[in-house]
Amino acid sequence: MANLLVVDDELGIRDLLSEILNDEGHSVDLAENATQARIARNANEYDLVLLDIWMPDTDGVSLLKEWAASGLLTMPVIMMSGHATIDTAVDATRIGAFAFLEKPITLQKLLKAVEQGLARHAARTTPPAVVAPIVAAPAPVVSADATVQQFAVTMELEQGPHAHQGFDLDRPLREARDGFEKAYFEFHLAREGGSMTRVAEKTGLERTHLYRKLRQLGVDLARGKRN
Template sequence: MKSGISNLLVVDDEAVVRDMLRHILIDEGFNVLVAEDGKSAVNTAKENDLDLALIDIKLPDTNGVQVLEKIKIFRPNLKAIMMTAYENEDLIRQALKEGAYACLFKPFDIAALLDMFEKII
């Protein structure tokens, strides 16, 4: 993503994943904010103008679908991609129904993620 800067929220309870994605996405030209759980993700989204979100489906205090639902209330134009290390067809289906563009299974190819971001912004 080299053209305009997009504001991106990365939501994952694993610090290693958050930090890795933050560094890679900053290098790609994104303005990256991070959150470790659903509550902080919703608060961050309320306080910041966001274009994109990368949300883990399994979070310690809720699931990523509920986070997406809450964020969409006040950020209806937010584009989201879900990620998960667990196969949970019901939650994936719910996320897509709530407007998520796709769901990536960890570990995923960063080039594929960047390609998806290019398509949805």
């Protein structure tokens, strides 16, 4: 439920808006002129105000300016008028009005504007969630020698339940790469039972390219089928 203020010098409009908004579950205060609106705003915090532009004592745009200058424009204000020009609506928006409704106001436009205004007010007044800073754990200190030794000893690639292939990284790049690729394809051949179609799908190579690559690396195709 939201606290709303309806400011309009026409009794019929005040009663109609009050009835509609009360049916929507809101609490509605009424003011028939700017003087009553000032008293109501000074005494209460509102979630939204519906403010008529043309009133006998002070017009709605002037009252909007007062609230903006005095720091009381803390809620969305929807301006209403049946005679206002586009310039008047633009001026009200520049001052801080949330929306403008032209009379006669349809039920659909009224409820939509109120819903959007209340959503804006809720977004402004809801405090941001407090997120605890993420403190990363310090990385373990590993010496350069230990890192080189760790990778230079072996790189293991699983070929089966109990089979491993070691790679010596202390050799030229091309030789190391060829050794890895050979073990890579032998692994997939063994796992796919020697099916070149499935190996081609797994590795993303065309069958012709795959055959050529395997011959180049000296991969035993019959061994893959036996495994």
